[in-house]
Amino acid sequence: MDASLAILNADVVTVDGVRRSDVLVNDGLITAVGPDLSVGSAARTVDAAGRLLCPGFIDLHAHSALRPFDDPLLGAKIGQGFTTELICPDGLGPAPLTDATVDTRRRYLRGLEPSTGAGWDWRSMQSYLDALQVTRPSANMISCVPHSAVRESVMGNANRPPDRREMSAMKDLVAESLSAGARAVSFGMIYAPGLYADTNEILQIADTAAQYGVPLVPHVRNEAAGVIDSISEFVHVCEQTGAHLHVSHVKLVGVPHLLSDLLHTLSSAQDRIRLTCDQYPYGAGSTLLSALLPGYAFDGGPQATLERVRDHAERERMARDMEAGLPNWENLFGACGPENIVITQAGGDRSDAVSKTVAEVAEATGTDPAFAILDLLDHTELDACMIDHYSTEKVVREIFSSSGALVGSDGVFNPHPHPRLYGTAPRVLGRYALREKLITVSEAIRRLSTGPAGVLGLDDRGEIAVGKRADLVLIDPARYVDTATYDEPHQVPPGVELVTVNGITVWDNGSHTGARPGLVSGAQTFAGPAAERR
Incomplete structure (x- = not known):
C-alpha cells in the first residue's frame, strides 16, 4: 500500500492499551494500522521502534x-x-x-x-x-x-x-x-x-x-x-x-x-x-490582573473600570473590599495573598513589574499591596496579567x-x-x-x-484508526516530560520527535517545520492544499 507517510514499529497508544503497529498516512487520513504492513512506495518512512505514537x-x-x-x-x-x-x-x-x-x-x-x-x-x-x-x-x-x-x-x-x-x-x-x-x-x-x-x-x-x-x-x-x-x-x-x-x-x-x-x-x-x-x-x-477587583468595578465597561481605579473614593472602597472580602465573591487577592500573585504582563511603562510578585511591587514602590494592584491597572490601562498560586x-x-x-x-x-x-x-x-x-x-x-x-463531537479524530485524521504525535517516552517552570516558562519539552496535523508534518525532531495545515471548524475561507504544505 502506497503512503505519503509510513510510521513503522511504533508503540501505538489506544484507550485499551499499547500495541506494536505500523501506521500509514495518505491524503491527510490514516489509511492502515496493523503489524507488519505491506508498504509500497512512501514519501517518508519513519522507524518508530521504542517510541510511543499517540493521537494528536x-x-x-x-x-x-x-x-x-x-x-x-x-x-x-x-x-x-x-x-x-x-x-x-x-x-x-x-x-x-x-x-x-x-x-x-x-x-x-x-x-x-x-x-x-x-x-x-x-x-x-x-x-x-x-x-x-x-x-x-x-x-x-x-x-x-x-x-x-x-x-x-x-x-x-x-x-x-x-x-x-x-x-x-x-x-x-x-x-x-x-x-x-x-x-x-x-x-x-x-x-x-x-x-x-x-x-x-x-x-x-x-x-x-x-x-x-x-x-x-x-x-x-x-x-x-x-x-x-x-x-x-x-x-x-x-x-x-x-x-x-x-x-x-x-x-x-x-x-x-x-x-x-x-x-x-x-x-x-x-x-x-x-x-x-x-x-x-x-x-x-x-x-487578567483585574480579576482581583470586586465585581462592581466592571459595571459600565473597561473605561468605567479605569475611572474607578483612578477615583480616590473608589480606590479606597475597592482596596478595603479586596482586604476584607464580600459575600459570595471569589476574592483571589485574599485567597492567594500578594506574595503568591506574580505579574506576567504589564503594558505601558510598567514592564518593570513583570516577573515580580505583588508583594515585591508594593515593597519597591512603598505602597500597600492592594493599592499597588490598583496603580498597575491604572498605569497599564488594565493591560496586565498575573499568575495566582x-x-x-x-x-x-x-x-x-x-x-x-x-x-x-x-x-x-x-x-x-x-x-x-x-x-x-x-x-x-x-x-x-x-x-x-x-x-x-x-x-x-x-x-x-x-x-x-x-x-466536542469530533468523530474524525482522537484515536489512531483507519479513516481518522492523521493528527499524530510521536514521542520518546524516556525523554518526554515537562521542563517549563515558573522561573523559566519558555521551555519546549524534549522527546517530541514528530507531530502531524491533517497528515502534514509540523514538528520534526524538536523543531517546527513551518507548515501551517490547520483547519478552522466552520470557516468558509480555505487557503488550499498548496498553501497547507508550505
Missing part, C-alpha cells in the same frame, strides 16, 4: 483565539503535541461583535489575548472564523460561542437582567454562531459582562445549546468557598435543559478542606446529567486522579507565561503517567485525545 492532543481550554494573527506556527502548543485547540473559553472571545462593542471587547481582552496583528474587522462568528482561517494556523481550531461577547453585543456592559427582547436576541446570536461552526458555549462567571448573568439567563442560553447538542463550558462563579454552589448552579441548569455540562479547570482556590465535597458533587451529578470536566495540572492560575500539588493530583478530568492547558501567551503554556501535555503524559504512574499511559491518552474529541 486536543486542548480543551486554549486562549489562542487571536494568537494566529501574530504567530500562526503556535510552537508552544505544537511542540508539546496539541494538534487541535478549543478557543474562546471563559465566555471570552473576539466574536461576535458590533460596531459599538469592538473597542471595549478588544480592550478587555488585550491582557489575556495580546495581539498586534489582528485586524478586528469581523463582526459575526462566521466572519471571525473566516479571518482566522486566512492566517493558516499550524493547529486545528474549534471555537466556543463566548457568552460575554454575546451579552455585550446585545446589552453592552449593563449590570442588569436582559428584557425579553434582549434575551431573544442573545439566543438568536448564540444559534447563529453555532450554525457558523462553533461547537460549545462558554461562560466566564467572574469576567464582565458575563458575571452579571443570573441563573435564568444561563438557563435560556443553555436551552439553545441543548438544541444544537453542544456542551456548556463554564468558568463557574466561585472556585473558592462557593465552589460547590457554583458548580451546582450549572448542574441544575443542565438538569432543566438536557444540555451537556463540561466544567472548565476544576480546582479549589484556598479551600483544600472542600476536596471530598467537590469530588462528590461531580460524581453524583454524573448520575443525573452528562457531565465532564477538564483540569490543568498545576496549583496556580493565570488570568492558590493550591498545593497534593490537592491538584488528588483532583486529577479522582475526578477523571480531561485536559485543558488554559495557556496564555504573556511575556512571562504560566509554565502550562508549554508544559501541560508532557506533565500529564510524561510526568503523571510515564514517570509517576499516577495514571496509565492509555488513561492519559483518553484525557488528552479521545475524551476531548467525544466532548
Whole structure:
C-alpha cells in the first residue's frame, strides 16, 4: 500500500492499551494500522521502534483565539503535541461583535489575548472564523460561542437582567454562531459582562445549546468557598435543559478542606446529567490582573473600570473590599495573598513589574499591596496579567486522579507565561503517567485525545484508526516530560520527535517545520492544499 507517510514499529497508544503497529498516512487520513504492513512506495518512512505514537492532543481550554494573527506556527502548543485547540473559553472571545462593542471587547481582552496583528474587522462568528482561517494556523481550531461577547453585543456592559427582547436576541446570536461552526458555549462567571448573568439567563442560553447538542463550558462563579454552589448552579441548569455540562479547570482556590465535597458533587451529578470536566495540572492560575477587583468595578465597561481605579473614593472602597472580602465573591487577592500573585504582563511603562510578585511591587514602590494592584491597572490601562498560586500539588493530583478530568492547558501567551503554556501535555503524559504512574499511559491518552474529541463531537479524530485524521504525535517516552517552570516558562519539552496535523508534518525532531495545515471548524475561507504544505 502506497503512503505519503509510513510510521513503522511504533508503540501505538489506544484507550485499551499499547500495541506494536505500523501506521500509514495518505491524503491527510490514516489509511492502515496493523503489524507488519505491506508498504509500497512512501514519501517518508519513519522507524518508530521504542517510541510511543499517540493521537494528536486536543486542548480543551486554549486562549489562542487571536494568537494566529501574530504567530500562526503556535510552537508552544505544537511542540508539546496539541494538534487541535478549543478557543474562546471563559465566555471570552473576539466574536461576535458590533460596531459599538469592538473597542471595549478588544480592550478587555488585550491582557489575556495580546495581539498586534489582528485586524478586528469581523463582526459575526462566521466572519471571525473566516479571518482566522486566512492566517493558516499550524493547529486545528474549534471555537466556543463566548457568552460575554454575546451579552455585550446585545446589552453592552449593563449590570442588569436582559428584557425579553434582549434575551431573544442573545439566543438568536448564540444559534447563529453555532450554525457558523462553533461547537460549545462558554461562560466566564467572574469576567464582565458575563458575571452579571443570573441563573435564568444561563438557563435560556443553555436551552439553545441543548438544541444544537453542544456542551456548556463554564468558568463557574466561585472556585473558592462557593465552589460547590457554583458548580451546582450549572448542574441544575443542565438538569432543566438536557444540555451537556463540561466544567472548565476544576480546582479549589484556598479551600483544600472542600476536596471530598467537590469530588462528590461531580460524581453524583454524573448520575443525573452528562457531565465532564477538564483540569490543568498545576496549583496556580493565570488570568487578567483585574480579576482581583470586586465585581462592581466592571459595571459600565473597561473605561468605567479605569475611572474607578483612578477615583480616590473608589480606590479606597475597592482596596478595603479586596482586604476584607464580600459575600459570595471569589476574592483571589485574599485567597492567594500578594506574595503568591506574580505579574506576567504589564503594558505601558510598567514592564518593570513583570516577573515580580505583588508583594515585591508594593515593597519597591512603598505602597500597600492592594493599592499597588490598583496603580498597575491604572498605569497599564488594565493591560496586565498575573499568575495566582492558590493550591498545593497534593490537592491538584488528588483532583486529577479522582475526578477523571480531561485536559485543558488554559495557556496564555504573556511575556512571562504560566509554565502550562508549554508544559501541560508532557506533565500529564510524561510526568503523571510515564514517570509517576499516577495514571496509565492509555488513561492519559483518553484525557488528552479521545475524551476531548467525544466532548466536542469530533468523530474524525482522537484515536489512531483507519479513516481518522492523521493528527499524530510521536514521542520518546524516556525523554518526554515537562521542563517549563515558573522561573523559566519558555521551555519546549524534549522527546517530541514528530507531530502531524491533517497528515502534514509540523514538528520534526524538536523543531517546527513551518507548515501551517490547520483547519478552522466552520470557516468558509480555505487557503488550499498548496498553501497547507508550505
